[in-house]
Amino acid sequence: MQKINCKEIFIISFFLVCTLFIGFGNSQLIRTASSTALVSTLLGFIIGFIPLSLVIYISKYTTDKNIFELLEYKFKFFGKILNLILFLALLLMGIISIWNIMNFTISQFLSETPYFLVGLIVFLLTTYAAIKGIETIGRTGTIFMPIFVIFTIFVWISLIPSAKINNILPIMNITKTNFIKSALMCSTYSTFPLFLLLSIRQNDIIDKKNFKKTIILSYIIGFICLYIFGFFILSVFGINLAKIYTYPEYSLFKEIRIYGFIEKIENVLSILLYISFLISDSFETYFNKEFLKNMFSLKKEKSINIAIIIFEIITTLLTIFIFIKYQPLYLINKYYLLSIPILVIFIIIAFLLGITKNQKA
Numbered sequence: 001m002q003k004i005n006c007k008e009i010f011i012i013s014f015f016l017v018c019t020l021f022i023g024f025g026n027s028q029l030i031r032t033a034s035s036t037a038l039v040s041t042l043l044g045f046i047i048g049f050i051p052l053s054l055v056i057y058i059s060k061y062t063t064d065k066n067i068f069e070l071l072e073y074k075f076k077f078f079g080k081i082l083n084l085i086l087f088l089a090l091l092l093m094g095i096i097s098i099w100n101i102m103n104f105t106i107s108q109f110l111s112e113t114p115y116f117l118v119g120l121i122v123f124l125l126t127t128y129a130a131i132k133g134i135e136t137i138g139r140t141g142t143i144f145m146p147i148f149v150i151f152t153i154f155v156w157i158s159l160i161p162s163a164k165i166n167n168i169l170p171i172m173n174i175t176k177t178n179f180i181k182s183a184l185m186c187s188t189y190s191t192f193p194l195f196l197l198l199s200i201r202q203n204d205i206i207d208k209k210n211f212k213k214t215i216i217l218s219y220i221i222g223f224i225c226l227y228i229f230g231f232f233i234l235s236v237f238g239i240n241l242a243k244i245y246t247y248p249e250y251s252l253f254k255e256i257r258i259y260g261f262i263e264k265i266e267n268v269l270s271i272l273l274y275i276s277f278l279i280s281d282s283f284e285t286y287f288n289k290e291f292l293k294n295m296f297s298l299k300k301e302k303s304i305n306i307a308i309i310i311f312e313i314i315t316t317l318l319t320i321f322i323f324i325k326y327q328p329l330y331l332i333n334k335y336y337l338l339s340i341p342i343l344v345i346f347i348i349i350a351f352l353l354g355i356t357k358n359q360k361a
Contacts, residue, residue, distance in 0.1 A: 002204065003135060004206070005205065005207055006210040006213075007142065008139070009138070009215070011218075011279070012141055013197065013215050014218045014221060014225075015141065015275070015276045015279040015283075016194055017191070017222030017223065018225060018280075019193065019277060019279075021190070021226050022100065022273050023246060023249070023250075024096065025185065025189040025190075026226075026233065027243075027248060028185055028336075029230070030234070030243055033182035034173055034243075035167075035173065036171060036174045037182055038230065039171060039172065040179050041230065044182070044186025044190070045227075047183060047186075050343070051191040051194070052216065054343075054346045054347065054350055058198055058346065058350050059202060059212075060202075063203055064202075066199045066200060066201050067086070068087075068199070068291055068294035071349065072294060074352070074353065074356055082345075082348075083291065083294065085345060086345060087295075089338070089341070090196065090287070090342075091288075092335070093193060094284040094288070096335065097280065098281065100277070101274075102122060104250070107246070107247075109267075115320045116317075119319070119320050122281070122316065126281045126282045127308060127309060129278075129282035130282055130286040130289050131308065137279065137283055140278070144275045144278075148272060148276075151272050152225065155269060156228060158256040159232045162236045163231075163232060163235040164235055164238075165235065167235050167236070167237070167238040167239070168235050181336070190219070192339065193280065193284075195342075196283055196287045197215065199290040229249060233248045233252060250270060253265065288312070288315075289304065289307075292307045292308060293307070
């Protein structure tokens with residue numbers, strides 16, 4: 001049985017909090033809230049403690065069973081239905097993330113490369129990590145985290161001379177509807193990926209007594225990191241220019257010049273984005289593996305590995321086909337609306353678990 005510690009959970013949680021903002025969340029927030037995003041995201045951060053508290057509450061029941069095993073054990077056939085709904089609710093998040101990394105790679109670096117080739121690389125990396133298990137994902141995150149921190153601090157320091165406060169003024173310039181919408185976006189993008197953590201059994205965490213504190217801390221630090229990046233995006237580019245960029249974070253890197261003559265450093269700094277994608281998407285794949293293992297009662301490791309390989313290949317190919325052929329931008333633009341039904345699903349799960357606990361008592 002593979003084990004993981006809270007330091008590794010902190011790292012995974014941090015990247016889960018951040019990953020949906022890259023090339024997706026930030027651009028949506030800026031187009032919706034303009035410079036007021038610096039205020040509305042603070043409200044979104046507070047709202048985010050509601051789904052975060054659900055993660056913590058439900059995790060108390062996942063002592064020796066992950067969320068899929070628990071629901072099936074508690075509610076039998078109805079538990080399988082809940083598992084399927086839960087899986088499908090979070091699958092779209094993974095699909096968007098897969099498309100995001102492929103589109104970023106091709107649009108910024110490999111314009112002549114087929115999406116299928118980039119998709120194959122993404123599939124191999126994330127699926128291999130998921131097959132190796134949660135311990136491998138955690139250790140990989142531990143290796144990459146110092147690089148991420150060093151590069152991030154370097155970026156922030158380098159951008160200070162380019163930041164202009166006038167670019168974020170006026171600070172309140174949107175309707176109440178867009179203000180609320182952007183707050184919901186922020187809370188959705190930052191907290192809903194954390195529900196993936198329920199695929200970990202508490203008994204598989206070496207220092208599980210620190211789990212609650214760990215994910216709360218990762219959420220807070222992750223938000224602070226995102227907020228600083230958001231501030232630099234707006235203060236460096238100004239709202240009109242920031243709205244144009246699909247990947248404003250990567251565009252920020254282009255503003256950095258070392259000693260006035262070393263350019264193209266953005267290609268090196270893009271490792272920040274790839275680290276975030278790699279850790280979060282690998283854990284998403286691990287979540288999918290745990291669902292498939294439980295849904296089809298797979299016991300043998302070989303059968304489990306074959307199932308996740310087939311599933312991820314199909315998911316990657318369908319993602320490429322759907323986004324290229326149909327360009328369903330509404331899936332991205334309206335993703336935050338899923339926060340309500342997904343939240344309702346987890347509230348129902350928490351309520352049902354609470355009832356069964358009281359009945360036993």
